[in-house]
Amino acid sequence: MASVSEQTIRTALAEIVDPGGAGKLGDLATISGLVIKDGNIGFALEVDPARGPQLESLRKAAEAAVLALEGATSVTAVLTAHRAGAAPGGAAPGGAAPGGAAPGGAQARPAGRQGHGHAHGQGAMPARPDITGIRSIVAVASGKGGVGKSTVATNLALALAMQGLRVGLLDADVYGPSLPRMMAIRDKPQTKDGKTLIPLVNHGVKCMSIGFMVAEDTPTIWRGPMVMSALEQMLRDVEWGELDILVVDMPPGTGDAQLTMAQRVPLTGAVIVSTPQDIALLDARKGLNMFRRVDVPVLGIVENMSYFLCPHCGERSEVFGHGGARHEAERLGVPFLGEVPLHLAIREAGDTGTPIVAAAPDSPQATAFAAVADAVWLDVARRLGDTSRQPPKIVFD
Numbered sequence: 001m002a003s004v005s006e007q008t009i010r011t012a013l014a015e016i017v018d019p020g021g022a023g024k025l026g027d028l029a030t031i032s033g034l035v036i037k038d039g040n041i042g043f044a045l046e047v048d049p050a051r052g053p054q055l056e057s058l059r060k061a062a063e064a065a066v067l068a069l070e071g072a073t074s075v076t077a078v079l080t081a082h083r084a085g086a087a088p089g090g091a092a093p094g095g096a097a098p099g100g101a102a103p104g105g106a107q108a109r110p111a112g113r114q115g116h117g118h119a120h121g122q123g124a125m126p127a128r129p130d131i132t133g134i135r136s137i138v139a140v141a142s143g144k145g146g147v148g149k150s151t152v153a154t155n156l157a158l159a160l161a162m163q164g165l166r167v168g169l170l171d172a173d174v175y176g177p178s179l180p181r182m183m184a185i186r187d188k189p190q191t192k193d194g195k196t197l198i199p200l201v202n203h204g205v206k207c208m209s210i211g212f213m214v215a216e217d218t219p220t221i222w223r224g225p226m227v228m229s230a231l232e233q234m235l236r237d238v239e240w241g242e243l244d245i246l247v248v249d250m251p252p253g254t255g256d257a258q259l260t261m262a263q264r265v266p267l268t269g270a271v272i273v274s275t276p277q278d279i280a281l282l283d284a285r286k287g288l289n290m291f292r293r294v295d296v297p298v299l300g301i302v303e304n305m306s307y308f309l310c311p312h313c314g315e316r317s318e319v320f321g322h323g324g325a326r327h328e329a330e331r332l333g334v335p336f337l338g339e340v341p342l343h344l345a346i347r348e349a350g351d352t353g354t355p356i357v358a359a360a361p362d363s364p365q366a367t368a369f370a371a372v373a374d375a376v377w378l379d380v381a382r383r384l385g386d387t388s389r390q391p392p393k394i395v396f397d
Contacts, residue, residue, distance in 0.1 A: 003036075003039070003071045004036060004039065004041065004066075004069050004070065004071035004072050005036075006034055006036060008069060009034065009036070009041065009043075009066055009069065010031065010034075012065045012066055012068075012069055013025055013031060013062055013065065013066065014026055015065070016058070016061050016062055016065055017061075018055065018057055018058040018061065019057045019058075019060075019061055020054065020055070020057040020058065022051070022054065022055060022058065025045070025058060025061075025062065028045075028047060028048075028051070028055065028058060029045035029046060029047045029055070029058065030045070030046040030047075031043055031044070031045065031046075032044050032046055032080075032226070033226050038073075039071055039072055039073035039074070040073060040074045040075075040076075041066055041072055041074070041075045041076070042075070042076040042077070042078075043062075043066075043076075043077055043078075044077070044078050044079075044080045044226050044229070045058065045059060045062060045077060045078070045079050045080070046080050047079055047080070055079060056079070059077050059078070059079050062077045063075045063076070063077045074194070078226070078229045078230070078233070079229070080226050080228070080229045130266050131235065131236060131240070131246075131265075131266065133240055133241055133242045133243060134168070134240055134243045134246050135243065135244050135245065135384060136244065136245045136246070136268040136380045136383070136384060137245070137246045137248060137265060137266060137267050137268055138245060138246070138247055138248065138267070138268055138269055138270070138271060138299065138376060138380065139248045139250050139261065139262070139265075139267050139269075139270040139271070139291075139296070140152055140153035140156060140247060140248065140249055140250060140270075140271045140273060141250040141252075141258065141270055141271070141272055141273070141287050141291070142250075142252050142272065142273045142274065142284060142287055145176075145252040146252075147252075147273050147274055147275050147284075147304055147305070148273065148275075148304040148305060148340075149249065149250070149252065149273045149304075150171075150173070150178045150179070150182060150249050151182070151304070151346060151350055151355075152271075152273045152302055152304055152340065152369070152372070153169070153247055153248075153249035154169065154179070154182045154183065154249070154350070154355050155346075155355045155356060155357045155366070155369040156247055156271070156369060156372060156373050156376065157169040157205050157247040158203050158204075158205060158355055158357040158358050158369075159357050159366075159369050159370045159372070159373035160244075160245055160247070160373045160376070160377060161203065161204040161205050162204075162357065162361065162370070163373065163374075163377065165244040165245055165377065166241075166242055166243045166244045166245075167204070167205045167206070167243065167244065167245055167246075167247065168199065168205065168206040168207070168208075168240050168243045168245075168246040168247070169183070169205050169206070169207045169208075169246070169247050169249065170207075170208050170209070170234060170235060170246060170247070170248045170249065171207070171208065171209030171210070171211060171249050172231055172234075172248050172249060172250050172251060172257065172261060173249060173250070173251040173252075174210050174227045174230055174231065174251070174257065175227075175251065176251070177209045177210050177211030178211070178249075179207055179209040179211060179249065180209055180211040180212055181211075181350075181351070181353065182350045182353060182355060183202045183203065183205070183207055183353060183355075184202060184352070184353020184354065185200050185202055185207060185209075185212065185353075187200055187212070188212055188213060189208065189212055189213070189238075192239075195237060196237050196238065196239050197234075197237060197238045197239070198238075198239050199238055199239065199240060200212060202353075203354075203355070203358045206240060206241070206243070208234050208238050209234075210230060210234065227257050228257065228260040231257060231260060231261060232260070232264065235265060245268075245377070245380060248261065248265075248267075258287075258290065259290070259294070262290065262291060262294040262296050263294050267291075267296045268297070268380055268383055268384075269296065269297040269298065269299040269379065269380065269383070270288075270291045270296050270297070270298050270299060271298075271299050271300060271301075271302060271337065271372075271376060272284050272287055272288050272291075272298060272300070272301045272302070272334075273301075273302050273304050274301060274302070274303060274304070274325045274328070275303070275304055275305045275306075275325075276303055276305070276306060276325055284301065284325070284328070285328065285332070288301070288332060288334070297383070298334045299334075299335065299337070299375075299376055299379050299380070300329065300334050300335035300336060300337035300375065300376075300379070301325045301326075301328060301329040301332075301334060301335075301336055301337060302325070302337045302338060302339075302340060302372055303325030303326060303336075303338070303339045303340065304340045304342075305340070305341070305342040306325075306339035306340060306341055306342070308341065308342045308343070325339075326339075335375065335379070337371075337372045337375045337376065338368060338371045338372045338375065339368065340365070340368045340369060340372070341364070341365060341368065343365050345359075345360065345363065345365055346365050356369070357369050357370065
């Protein structure tokens with residue numbers, strides 16, 4: 001079978017007229033992010049945000065036209081919104097070429113109806129439609145990178161699963177996905193209907209990550225709208241089934257991706273991860289305040305890398321200081337969820353794809369994560385009005 005070329009695809013797309021009568025594709029959309037990999041093709045149609053909801057027929061026509069080309073085995077097109085005033089039509093200069101296409105085939109969803117709540121004078125918040133089957137969604141976030149947020153998110157998910165809960169884990173860090181390595185998942189997600197992906201499972205947790213669809217060393221060079229569309233599709237166009245809780249490993253910072261998740265996803269709450277030193281706490285405070293401004297409850301702060309316990313002599317060293325996150329939680333009036341030590345076993349377990357909670361569940365390090373999971377689920381269950389799934393309590397006679 002002959003391989004399909006970029007020029008052939010662009011030529012085919014140039015001939016498309018919207019079945020809904022809106023006009024020619026070249027006048028309505030800019031083609032960007034075109035990817036061709038072993039006959040699997042993905043691209044984005046950047047359109048005027050005001051017309052996005054009416055152009056689903058254009059997206060479907062584009063997919064059908066490219067799929068009809070010789071050498072095309074699958075096609076994924078997504079609608080994204082370009083900035084107001086940008087001229088549509090033609091190829092985007094310097095089009096991105098990531099190693100794989102955004103999952104799913106549904107268009108990027110608009111923010112939705114305006115809600116009744118106001119976020120600290122920021123105006124009415126967009127409605128956050130529920131996701132069928134998912135009872136609660138908890139974001140694990142940080143104001144900056146390098147604080148061990150993904151390690152906390154992964155071990156938190158496993159600790160919750162060990163409580164008997166039905167748990168999912170979404171890697172929302174499109175530019176730096178770490179879930180495939182930390183959960184030792186090398187397979188690609190399958191689909192039954194060409195639109196909905198089936199999550200991959202390891203350690204009893206259902207997982208989804210853009211890293212499942214691109215090579216580990218391939219950068220994802222996408223514009224903001226494409227990232228936001230991919231995030232929504234990884235969340236809503238996945239067969240999560242029935243989950244008690246979905247843990248979302250957020251990207252670091254407070255940019256477009258974080259704001260999209262906070263505004264458009266029905267988050268039950270957020271867990272903030274920080275190390276003890278002042279500079280990390282400063283950024284953690286920014287992340288916490290972002291969630292407050294978009295009316296997402298902050299479930300608490302975790303102090304990661306809280307101290308180092310030498311495996312040889314047993315001496316404790318507070319490499320990054322100690323207690324800063326606890327003091328910050330008290331100052332900001334949010335729960336302090338616990339301390340996680342800096343330990344070689346945590347790093348080794350994560351690198352080998354068996355997080356410490358699964359590799360050594362009785363170790364002090366795993367116990368620290370389990371304590372965080374207990375505190376998080378107690379709060380989530382209270383918000384859900386659920387007292388049927390309480391974590392075990394230790395009783396001393």
